[in-house]
Amino acid sequence: MFMSPLPETRVIDGTTVELLIKGEGQPLLFLHAGHGFDLDDPLVEALSKSYRVIAPSHPGFGASELPRHITGTDDLVYFYLDLIEELDLRDLIVVGVSFGGWLAAELATRGTGRIAKLVLIDAVGVKFSGRETRDITDIFATTLEEIPTLFFHDDAKAMQILGGLDFKNMSLASVTRFARNRESLLLFGWSPTLYNPKLLSRLHRVHVPVLVLWGADDKVVSTEYGKKYAAAFEHGSFAQIPEAGHYGYLEQPEAFAGKITEFLAADALVAA
Amino acid sequence: MEFWHFSEQSMHPAWDSIQGPTKVLVDNRFCDPEVAHKLYNRYLDEWVIADKLGYNIFVNEHHASANCMSASCLLTLAIMARQTKNARLLCLGVPITNRTDPYRVAEELAMIDVISGGRLEIGLVKASPFELAMSNQSPARIMDRYWEAHDFVVKALTHKGLPFSWEGEFYQYRNVNVWPRPMQQPMPPMWITASGASTGRKVAQLGYTMATFFNGAGTKPLYDAYKDEYFKTHGKPASIDRFAYLAIVVCGRNDAEVQERLKKVKPYLEVQPRTPKAWSNPPGYESVELNAGALKSGKTGRINFGLPLNPTQQDMADGGILFSGTPDQLYDQISRFSDRCGGIGHMLCLSQAGYLSHEETVDTMTLFAEQVAPRLREYARQKNMELIQAAE
Numbered sequence: 001m002f003m004s005p006l007p008e009t010r011v012i013d014g015t016t017v018e019l020l021i022k023g024e025g026q027p028l029l030f031l032h033a034g035h036g037f038d039l040d041d042p043l044v045e046a047l048s049k050s051y052r053v054i055a056p057s058h059p060g061f062g063a064s065e066l067p068r069h070i071t072g073t074d075d076l077v078y079f080y081l082d083l084i085e086e087l088d089l090r091d092l093i094v095v096g097v098s099f100g101g102w103l104a105a106e107l108a109t110r111g112t113g114r115i116a117k118l119v120l121i122d123a124v125g126v127k128f129s130g131r132e133t134r135d136i137t138d139i140f141a142t143t144l145e146e147i148p149t150l151f152f153h154d155d156a157k158a159m160q161i162l163g164g165l166d167f168k169n170m171s172l173a174s175v176t177r178f179a180r181n182r183e184s185l186l187l188f189g190w191s192p193t194l195y196n197p198k199l200l201s202r203l204h205r206v207h208v209p210v211l212v213l214w215g216a217d218d219k220v221v222s223t224e225y226g227k228k229y230a231a232a233f234e235h236g237s238f239a240q241i242p243e244a245g246h247y248g249y250l251e252q253p254e255a256f257a258g259k260i261t262e263f264l265a266a267d268a269l270v271a272a
Numbered sequence: 273m274e275f276w277h278f279s280e281q282s283m284h285p286a287w288d289s290i291q292g293p294t295k296v297l298v299d300n301r302f303c304d305p306e307v308a309h310k311l312y313n314r315y316l317d318e319w320v321i322a323d324k325l326g327y328n329i330f331v332n333e334h335h336a337s338a339n340c341m342s343a344s345c346l347l348t349l350a351i352m353a354r355q356t357k358n359a360r361l362l363c364l365g366v367p368i369t370n371r372t373d374p375y376r377v378a379e380e381l382a383m384i385d386v387i388s389g390g391r392l393e394i395g396l397v398k399a400s401p402f403e404l405a406m407s408n409q410s411p412a413r414i415m416d417r418y419w420e421a422h423d424f425v426v427k428a429l430t431h432k433g434l435p436f437s438w439e440g441e442f443y444q445y446r447n448v449n450v451w452p453r454p455m456q457q458p459m460p461p462m463w464i465t466a467s468g469a470s471t472g473r474k475v476a477q478l479g480y481t482m483a484t485f486f487n488g489a490g491t492k493p494l495y496d497a498y499k500d501e502y503f504k505t506h507g508k509p510a511s512i513d514r515f516a517y518l519a520i521v522v523c524g525r526n527d528a529e530v531q532e533r534l535k536k537v538k539p540y541l542e543v544q545p546r547t548p549k550a551w552s553n554p555p556g557y558e559s560v561e562l563n564a565g566a567l568k569s570g571k572t573g574r575i576n577f578g579l580p581l582n583p584t585q586q587d588m589a590d591g592g593i594l595f596s597g598t599p600d601q602l603y604d605q606i607s608r609f610s611d612r613c614g615g616i617g618h619m620l621c622l623s624q625a626g627y628l629s630h631e632e633t634v635d636t637m638t639l640f641a642e643q644v645a646p647r648l649r650e651y652a653r654q655k656n657m658e659l660i661q662a663a664e
Contacts, residue, residue, distance in 0.1 A: 071413070141405065143550045167567040179563040182555040187412035 023048030031100030046257035060184030215248025273652035277322035365395030370407035411556035469497035476501035509663030516618035599643035
């Protein structure tokens with residue numbers, strides 16, 4: 001998820017970002033998770049068989065620039081509004097994972113004129129519980145060694161996906177991507193920790209069908225959280241995939257892609 | 273050379289009971305308020321005694337720590353402003369990246385300067401990475417925030433006249449009007465801590481006193497960078513009073529006494545670094561380049577104060593961590609270390625560490641003040657002349 005750079009670049013409002021554009025058909029904007037995104041993403045690979053996937057690294061992630069004025073998730077949302085207009089994307093499917101799911105939800109609250117459907121995978125971004133109950137694990141208070149267990153269902157599979165976290169034997173470019181992604185995630189998600197206190201009260205503005213898809217063994221945000229998230233939308237539905245953690249889309253990409261394709265194939269509002 | 277008595281105001285009676293981290297996550301039931309009451313007052317007494325012995329006073333702060341109960345260096349200094357007569361009063365420092373309100377910092381600093389009759393010295397620091405867990409301030413862009421807070425405090429303290437407004441990236445104020453203004457004009461002396469050359473150069477440009485803590489072999493390149501940059505910026509050599517160094521100082525009349533005290537002090541070296549791993553370097557606290565380099569090399573910082581395993585008394589002195597001995601030995605150790613660094617002008621003496629009792633602390637301070645300090649003052653005077661001559 002952080003090893004290799006993306007093949008294309010675009011300049012959006014003066015910010016150069018790297019991106020992957022793959023497949024044919026209805027456009028699908030893929031918004032990656034906090035640890036980043038790279039060329040080998042298996043979910044994007046699976047989705048690109050049916051859709052034209054546009055998958056950038058967010059500003060500050062991978063090789064995408066971070067201009068000084070981009071310091072919060074709202075800046076990223078405005079960046080993506082510009083990107084959607086710049087690439088003239090219409091009837092757009094937006095799929096976001098974890099931190100990218102938060103961005104996808106925020107983006108949809110700004111207006112769904114160009115958006116057809118929304119898919120949130122193990123998304124963060126909303127606060128449901130009271131002030132003394134944390135909904136989202138404080139991932140900033142954890143060590144690198146905890147990543148496999150915290151973010152995945154299967155430690156061994158996780159270590160394969162993460163290159164064994166063997167930074168010594170990775171290229172400096174890959175390690176730099178990893179370190180940069182961590183810093184940018186912290187910039188955007190430090191406090192309130194990975195949520196926007198106002199987002200919940202804005203979700204009613206999303207008038208398109210929303211699939212909230214969850215790893216059944218998510219230890220960062222629970223399936224209960226996912227169900228509440230789905231219920232907060234006008235046309236939200238919830239589904240979960242077994243043997244999958246917070247980054248379950250990397251552990252079970254075919255199962256995730258299957259659910260997404262099924263949701264996208266259904267008639268507009270019947271799916272909800 | 274000036275001497276500054278320093279103590280971390282530790283909750284050492286609890287150390288034996290604490291397993292694992294001694295800060296951030298440590299259960300606060302280990303901090304018994306009754307014990308803390310006695311300890312705080314003991315440490316404050318030691319600073320009052322330091323004043324009488326000719327030391328200056330240096331205080332710090334940490335949070336959620338069994339090694340340092342000083343939750344605000346300015347609270348401690350406020351007490352010292354009233355209870356001492358001659359000592360310079362140094363906060364090193366106020367962690368301005370953790371304070372949400374630098375206006376209030378400026379007001380408190382000015383108040384201490386005025387109450388003390390103009391004895392305040394101001395250190396503004398980035399703060400340790402683990403402090404961000406408690407302050408909740410972001411590690412990302414921490415240095416941008418540091419410099420804006422610094423610039424604000426300087427302007428707030430030096431501004432004369434009607435109120436001004438500040439609309440920065442991190443701080444916004446509609447009406448800045450510090451009452452009282454500091455007694456020292458244009459403002460009290462400034463200090464910054466540094467460990468690497470790039471920060472050292474920035475401090476040199478500002479001309480502030482630069483302090484470095486337990487930096488050992490890293491000190492010479494740091495001081496050299498400062499000297500180089502200072503000369504370039506100010507067109508004259510930096511005098512020795514720009515350079516401060518912190519280490520533990522233990523003094524005794526004879527070897528038996530020194531060894532007895534060393535045994536009590538050494539646990540500090542084991543307890544102090546016990547930081548929860550997740551908080552030792554949160555993303556953003558250091559640059560991406562530095563973090564990537566550290567991941568790739570597998571080196572995550574200096575372990576064991578950069579000392580060898582089971583360090584000898586000599587190792588600890590040579591490493592600039594712990595100077596210990598009779599007055600003669602201490603003079604030799606400190607002057608030799610200072611020579612190797614290129615000249616120390618302020619010795620920041622951690623005179624109470626570990627389990628050292630009040631009586632032992634006062635005794636080590638007294639021996640040092642009476643039998644070591646006068647000789648080191650003369651040494652530094654000579655050294656300063658050498659440095660200035662060599663530079664010119």
